Amino acid sequence: MRSHHVSRSLSLPRMMGGAVRGYALANGTITALLCYATHDGGWQIFCGFLLLGMGFHALLRWLTNKDPWWNQLLTVYNHYGDLYESMPWHGRLHARFRRPYGFDSDLPC
Known part of the structure; x- marks a missing residue:
């Protein structure tokens, strides 16, 4: 009987940047829209929304590292x-x- 090695990435959900792909795309889109909508308000607001998006992505990465199937x-x-x-x-x-x-x-x- 033949045995084959199965790659770990085939058994995990699709990820982007270490987070679940759908949530990472939604987070990036919302962060980009908030940054674009407030780019005239000054660099502090722009950087604040950028840091908020990065922090939320870090939370998604932490959840995915803790349990890759948490969203399902x-x-x-x-x-x-x-x-x-x-x-x-x-x-x-x-x-x-x-x-x-x-x-x-x-x-x-």
């Missing part, structure tokens, strides 16, 4: 409603202990 886990988590049972072992199923409408899976999809 977050996407799956956001598709499901919260499960909230306030101490069901004490029989507190009264309406007083329910979450407000819109904070759990009672919403129609």
Whole structure:
């Protein structure tokens, strides 16, 4: 039986600059638009938005280095409603202990 070496980059999500590609592109686009829109306001504002974009990209890199699949886990988590049972072992199923409408899976999809 033949075995082949699989490159690590094929098993990771697509990245740009060490961050997930889609979020890195969105961050770069928003940073470029903010810098372009405020270039007449002085170099302090321009540099402030540039540093903000670089800081956010550093945060995205840190998240990606910590767990390369964090964005897909977050996407799956956001598709499901919260499960909230306030101490069901004490029989507190009264309406007083329910979450407000819109904070759990009672919403129609």
